[in-house]
Amino acid sequence: xxxxxxFSKEYREIEQEGNHxxxxxxxxxxxxxxxxxxxxIGFTKSFKPDFHNFLxxxxxxxxxxxxxxxxxxxxxxxLGRIVKPSKNTQKVVVVxxxxxxxxxxxxSVTDDEQETGGTGEGxxxxxxxESPAQPEEGEGEGQxxxxxxxxxxxxxxxxxxxxxxxxQKFRLPNLKVKGRKRSFTKYKYDxxxxxxxTGQLLDKKATLRKIIQTNILLGNLNEAGEPExxxxxxNPQDEIYRILSAEKDFxxxxxxxxxRDYSGSxxxxxxxxxxxxxxxxxxxxxxxxxxxxxxxxxLHDQSAKEVKDFYTYHNSSVAGGTNVYPAFELVNKIxxxxxxxxxxxxxxxxxxxxxxxxxxxQRALAETEKIITHANRMGITVARNTWTGGVTTxxxxxxxxxxxxxKSDLIKLDAFxxxxxxxxxxxxxxxxxxxxxx
Amino acid sequence: MKIIDQHTKNIMEDCKIRAKDAGLRFDDESLEYIxxxxxxxxxSPKGMIPTMYDYWVNDVETLKGxxxxxxxxxxPYETVINSRPAISYYNDNxxxxxxxxxxxxxxxxxxxxxxxxxxxHTWNDDFVGRALADKRHINQLRSKYGRWVDYVIEFSRAIDxxxxxxxxxxxxxxxENMEPGEKLQYYFDEFLLKExxxxxxxxxxxxxxxxxxxxxxELVAESMxxxxxxxxxxxxxxxxxxxxxxxxxxxxxxxxxxxxxxxFLKRDENQWMKAVMNVVRDTSLxxxxxxxxxxxxxxxxxxxxxxxxxxxxxxxxxxxEYAVINSxxxxxxxxxxxxxxxxxxxxxxxxxxxESGKLSREYQLIKNSIKRDDxxxxxxxxxxxxxxxxxxxxxxxLINTFVDQDFVDLHxxxxxxxxxxxxxGTIEYYVKSRKSEDYKQMLISNxxxxxxxxxxxxxxxxxxxxxxHHFEGKQLYKPxxxxxxxxxxxxxxxxxxxxxxxLETTDIVKRKGSDNSVSYxxxxxxxxxxxxxxxxxYL
Numbered sequence: 001x002x003x004x005x006x007f008s009k010e011y012r013e014i015e016q017e018g019n020h021x022x023x024x025x026x027x028x029x030x031x032x033x034x035x036x037x038x039x040x041i042g043f044t045k046s047f048k049p050d051f052h053n054f055l056x057x058x059x060x061x062x063x064x065x066x067x068x069x070x071x072x073x074x075x076x077x078x079l080g081r082i083v084k085p086s087k088n089t090q091k092v093v094v095v096x097x098x099x100x101x102x103x104x105x106x107x108s109v110t111d112d113e114q115e116t117g118g119t120g121e122g123x124x125x126x127x128x129x130e131s132p133a134q135p136e137e138g139e140g141e142g143q144x145x146x147x148x149x150x151x152x153x154x155x156x157x158x159x160x161x162x163x164x165x166x167x168q169k170f171r172l173p174n175l176k177v178k179g180r181k182r183s184f185t186k187y188k189y190d191x192x193x194x195x196x197x198t199g200q201l202l203d204k205k206a207t208l209r210k211i212i213q214t215n216i217l218l219g220n221l222n223e224a225g226e227p228e229x230x231x232x233x234x235n236p237q238d239e240i241y242r243i244l245s246a247e248k249d250f251x252x253x254x255x256x257x258x259x260r261d262y263s264g265s266x267x268x269x270x271x272x273x274x275x276x277x278x279x280x281x282x283x284x285x286x287x288x289x290x291x292x293x294x295x296x297x298x299l300h301d302q303s304a305k306e307v308k309d310f311y312t313y314h315n316s317s318v319a320g321g322t323n324v325y326p327a328f329e330l331v332n333k334i335x336x337x338x339x340x341x342x343x344x345x346x347x348x349x350x351x352x353x354x355x356x357x358x359x360x361x362q363r364a365l366a367e368t369e370k371i372i373t374h375a376n377r378m379g380i381t382v383a384r385n386t387w388t389g390g391v392t393t394x395x396x397x398x399x400x401x402x403x404x405x406x407k408s409d410l411i412k413l414d415a416f417x418x419x420x421x422x423x424x425x426x427x428x429x430x431x432x433x434x435x436x437x438x
Numbered sequence: 439m440k441i442i443d444q445h446t447k448n449i450m451e452d453c454k455i456r457a458k459d460a461g462l463r464f465d466d467e468s469l470e471y472i473x474x475x476x477x478x479x480x481x482s483p484k485g486m487i488p489t490m491y492d493y494w495v496n497d498v499e500t501l502k503g504x505x506x507x508x509x510x511x512x513x514p515y516e517t518v519i520n521s522r523p524a525i526s527y528y529n530d531n532x533x534x535x536x537x538x539x540x541x542x543x544x545x546x547x548x549x550x551x552x553x554x555x556x557x558x559h560t561w562n563d564d565f566v567g568r569a570l571a572d573k574r575h576i577n578q579l580r581s582k583y584g585r586w587v588d589y590v591i592e593f594s595r596a597i598d599x600x601x602x603x604x605x606x607x608x609x610x611x612x613x614e615n616m617e618p619g620e621k622l623q624y625y626f627d628e629f630l631l632k633e634x635x636x637x638x639x640x641x642x643x644x645x646x647x648x649x650x651x652x653x654x655x656e657l658v659a660e661s662m663x664x665x666x667x668x669x670x671x672x673x674x675x676x677x678x679x680x681x682x683x684x685x686x687x688x689x690x691x692x693x694x695x696x697x698x699x700x701x702f703l704k705r706d707e708n709q710w711m712k713a714v715m716n717v718v719r720d721t722s723l724x725x726x727x728x729x730x731x732x733x734x735x736x737x738x739x740x741x742x743x744x745x746x747x748x749x750x751x752x753x754x755x756x757x758x759e760y761a762v763i764n765s766x767x768x769x770x771x772x773x774x775x776x777x778x779x780x781x782x783x784x785x786x787x788x789x790x791x792x793e794s795g796k797l798s799r800e801y802q803l804i805k806n807s808i809k810r811d812d813x814x815x816x817x818x819x820x821x822x823x824x825x826x827x828x829x830x831x832x833x834x835x836l837i838n839t840f841v842d843q844d845f846v847d848l849h850x851x852x853x854x855x856x857x858x859x860x861x862x863g864t865i866e867y868y869v870k871s872r873k874s875e876d877y878k879q880m881l882i883s884n885x886x887x888x889x890x891x892x893x894x895x896x897x898x899x900x901x902x903x904x905x906x907h908h909f910e911g912k913q914l915y916k917p918x919x920x921x922x923x924x925x926x927x928x929x930x931x932x933x934x935x936x937x938x939x940x941l942e943t944t945d946i947v948k949r950k951g952s953d954n955s956v957s958y959x960x961x962x963x964x965x966x967x968x969x970x971x972x973x974x975x976y977l
Contacts, residue, residue, distance in 0.1 A: 061501075064494060067585060072933060072970065074921065077498060095505035098498045100592075101918035101925075102599050103889045109913060109946045110958060115870065115880045117780070118854040119770040122869040128854070129773060130864040192511055195531055217758050243531075245475075 061096060191242040199241020210238035254345040255294045257331050258282065258313060261352040263301035263322040265385060269418035273383035274351030275314050277426040281349055282310055294344070296334065300327035302357075306334070324356045324394060328367030341374040348378040349433065353385050353418065354392025361397030368403065372410040379433030382415035391415075439477050442470045442528065446537055453541040456746060461825065462549040467523035472530050475513060479503035485725060486519050486527065489570035491717060492577070493591055516540050520551040520728070522564035535756040536763065542746045546739030553829050554735075556727035559607060565724050572717040579710055590714045593925030594693070598722035599888035602691035606723060619660065622648070624678055625667065633677065689893040692905065693719050701900040702932040711929075729886045733833045737781020740768050741824075744782070773854050773867055775884065784836055785824055787845050792823030837881045843874040853880045889914060894942075901937035903930045909944040909960065919943075923967040938968040942977070 065077045076098045122128050191201055215221050215232045222228070258281075260266075260274050282295065297313035298306050301320030304327040307313050331348060335341055348371055358364065372378055382395055391399075395415050398404055403411055414432045416425055442450070450470060457464075473481070483499035484490035515536075518526040526544045528537075551557055580587045617623065630636040630644065651659040667674055689695045697715045702708060728735075744764060747753055753760060770779040791797050795815030804810050827836070845851075855870030871877070890908040897904035903926065907914060919941070927939045947959045962977040 061494060061498060064585070064588075071585070071589070073589070073924070095502040096498050097502055098495055099918075100495060100595055101921035102596050103891060103907070103922055104599075104915040104918060105887065105889055105910075105912040106915040107883070107912060109948060110911070114856040116773060116854050116856075116884075117771070117775040117877070117880060118773045118852050118867075118869070119850050120772050121850065122852070124852075124869050124872055127866045127868045129867040130859065130862070131867075193531060196533065213758075213762075 191244060193243050193245040195241050195243045197236055197239055197241070199243040201242040203240045203242050206240040207238060210240055211235070214238050254347065255296060255335075255340050256281075256347045257296045257298060257334075257349065258310075259298045259300065259304075259327045259331065259348065259350040260313070261301070261322060261324070261327075261355070262299045262316055262318050263320050263355070264318075265322060265355045266353050269421075270353040270383040270385055273416075273418045273421040273426065274381060277381055277429055278349060278351060279310075279314060280426060281430055298327050298330055300324070300330075302326070304330040306330065322355045322357055324352065324361065325358065325363035325367050328364055328371060332367055332370050335371075335374050346375040348375050349381070350379070351381045351383065352394055354382040354388060354394045354415065355385075356393045356397075359393055359397075361394065361401075364394075365397060365401050365403070368398075368401075368411070372403075372407055375410065377434065378411045380411070380413040381429055381433065382413065383418035383421060384415060386417065386419050439471055439473050442472055446470070446534075449534060449537055450541050453538060453545060453746070456750065457542065457545045457549070457742070460742075460746060461821065462545060462742065464545065464548045464552045465523060468548065469523050469525045471525065471527050473527045475507060475511070475529075476504075478514070478517075478527070478529075479507055481517075481527070485721075486517050487521075487566060487569050489566050489573055490721070491569065491573040491591075494588060495592075495595075516544050518544050518547040518551075519566070520557065520560055520724075521566040524548045524551065525566065535752060535760070538750060538752050539743050539747045539760060539763070543739045543743035546742035547735060549742075550731070550735045550738050550828055554727070554731060555830055556607065556731060556832055560724055560727070569721070572720075576714065576717060579714065583710065587714060589928065590711045591718060593928050594715045594718035595722075596922045596925035597693045597696070597929075598718050600692035600891050601694065601719055601722055601726070603723055603726040605690065620682070621664070621678060622660065624681055625664075625674070628681060629671075629674065629677065634671070689895060690890070692891050692893055693722075695893045696903075696926070696929050699898075700930045702928075702930060708932075715929075727832075730832045730834070733777040733781040734785075734828070734831055734836045735781070736778045737783075737785045737836075738828050740778050740782040741785045744768070770849060770851070775881070780881070781836075783849055784840050784845070785827070787848070788827060788840055789820040789824050791840075793817060793820030795819075797823065833885055834882065837878060837885075841874060841878040841881065846872065846874040846877050851877055853877050891941075897940075903937075903939045905939070905941045907941060907943035913946045914943055919965055920967070920972045923965060923972060924970055927967050927970070935969050938966050940967075941965040945976075 061077055065075045068075055078097050118128070120128075194203065194206070211232060211234060212221065214235055218233060220231050220233060258278050260271075260278065262271070266274070295310065296306065297308075297310060298304055299313065299316055299318075300323070301318055302323045307316065327350070335346060340346060356364065368378065380394070380398070382392055384392055392415070395413065398413055404413055412433045412435065414429045416429065421429075441447075447470065450468070454464075454466075454468075480500050480503075481488060482503065483496035490496075513529045515532075516526055516528055518524060526548075528540065532540065552561065576587060576591075618626075626641060626645065630641050636644075648659070648663050651663050655662070664674075693715065697703065697712050697719070703711050703715075747760065768776075768778050768782050770776060770783070788797075793816070794813060795801065795817045796813060801810070801813055804813065831839075852872045853870045853876050854867050857866050857868070858864075859866045887910075889912075890910065892906050892908065894904040894906050905926070923939055923941060927935050930939060931937055942962065942964055945961045945963045947961055949957050949959060951957060964975045964977060966973050966975065
């Protein structure tokens, strides 16, 4: 490569001038030949690597995957969930995954046991540790919590059931999207990096650990007796701070509201159906729009409240009465207060068993009309209880209002019996809710 | 992504001078970059090569990496790539003393890349530059052939582990007169030993006879030697001819064979596909030594960061901090395999063996364990031994040669077994074996070893491609067989195939006896793909 050659040649000339230190100064100060070299190897002048520019969005990838089928090759992209279990909540991130099939050796048939290396004391045959055989599952999850991992070869199929559903069984029509753009200028700042001595926020735990470490080394800590803090020395070097680190962010392009009834009547099947369906929608949105979607979660019984994450949304239950309108009211309040309608597409998904103490639904309908002035689509799922038999309150007043006919592009309602709702039915439901006229 | 500042660069240059004084050998130039976490996530699917060709699987990996980072943020200290000049990446915010340690580690890697013979084929050009040219070429092809370029990349990657890396490597600088002629080789190694079942003494006497003939008359020695054999073994000639035919037809670089012989790729309009295959093949060959030297390379780098930094005056005041970080990197895990730790211990072990003169026949003959322990010749050759090793050894050679009972005992190593305790509902980890053979076998079976697949040329023509998987005790991972075959079928016949691709392999069938004993049956099987439909047939 000629540019490379230029670089080496100039470098050699500089080297002849003197020792290494001068060389390094030249290399930093005199950018010209470095730039030449950088351009040659694919960096732009500002050292901005061009590999950023070619990254495909999940949408592109899905589109490509659909094309594969038409070309006669099997689909390759699946949806995976990475789970981080912790004491109180369980974080789930949905990611696309794929595999690259090759001929590999398979150890699993002949190896009854996993083997690895170890060191230390212990007789042959002695047990040196154990871990639970079944990964613990989160409480009250309809579709079952994902299992941890997400590393290395993802050849264990189970973890990706959901992904297979979304990418193989069914295809969601594209939602209408306003001016989608990836941001290269917007940064998200997070206190993720650590720094000593200075920083934005003192990481007390880490600092304390460090101080104790130092003092153990200095011999200020007596192992036997009580620790004596007054004897300990505080070295500024031991102060560990969190500092801001800038990560590239994306412009949010859509806000999606998830609403559900969590009153007493919802217990059991209806909750399972609604939360499962919302989990599917949520996964799909995270999957297809990744960073471009903001999600909000609202629960209601007689009153409504916003909860912070999907996990809480998914797992909360209460035994109260039912009023639908407060939830819709809260949606409107949020949209207006935060002026979300300016920059965002707005989607509202609501799940209920169809019960409403307000039998003519006047206030709920009024709020609905308000919602659909801003929203691109409102999707209502009614998961009927077995004892309801026939049409529920919510279904009835929506039907009578004429909204479903007159504003059929903006609002959809899908009703089914919760007891009979299997995964296929739920997916069919999503299809109805997000259906789009060609 | 930016170049490290001048202050830090000075530290690096200073480290290089000290490393060279200690005997490490590497190019003067190197490039160091500060990268963000996002950069790292985007680079890692590309093997940290910023100029690697674009491919959608990498994009999937990147998106996945971002998700993963959200839950499990982690930052590697450094990453080095084998380019010219060598490029290394760092996270920001390291204090100077830590940078010194990291730089020594990086220099260890650079030295390894540039001196270990497994990397020989990467020494003469810069892969980053070559990858850029390839990437541009592929982009250009994409503008013409669209997504079909990506299919060819995909199907090429499906067989990029079926390249004859070692054959390729040995062509590099194998001395011409090193091996005797093919016929002689066959006579001694195959015919006498395996076919005629001659005793060792007979083989030695034959070698002796041959050597005497060479001494007396080199030019006609071989023909004289074989004229005798013809009388003794009249069947020899015909057997030799058959052996040679089989050898010639056992093509062990499947990827190369398909590229050069596929009826589909031979068509004029498909010539560009060969170029794409070459890019994939070259990339695979470039990474081949890296996968096979993980333990020794990390061990070597760890050995040098430890040796150099502990003798560096700049460590003053940071000894304990260094000790903490170093032990996190290089301590042997109670359960689990840490290549840094085992690699480092093995290198130190070899150094001590050489230093005390234990790498000798004299030592090997000693059976008395006290004498063995006390054996010390103070040869002063420890360093040169490990330098030789870094030039010539791979992971397999390192582990196969030096993991012995002394080593396993020295570090109290053992094989950990995992079993389910039904009563407690837990997975138990237990000390399965402290025998060095078991430990070595565990290390070896966890090493990278692609299946050995060859083309059976006798059974291959324009309507049929016959591949043979040589069974080495492990069957192929079944869920991938069909898709891999589909890719091969495309490369041999195109999208609408009329012929078939056949893979001969072996299935392992597990049988449970009445007394709960487990036995395995090896069943040869054919996988046949024709127009994307796979059928199976036991042989």
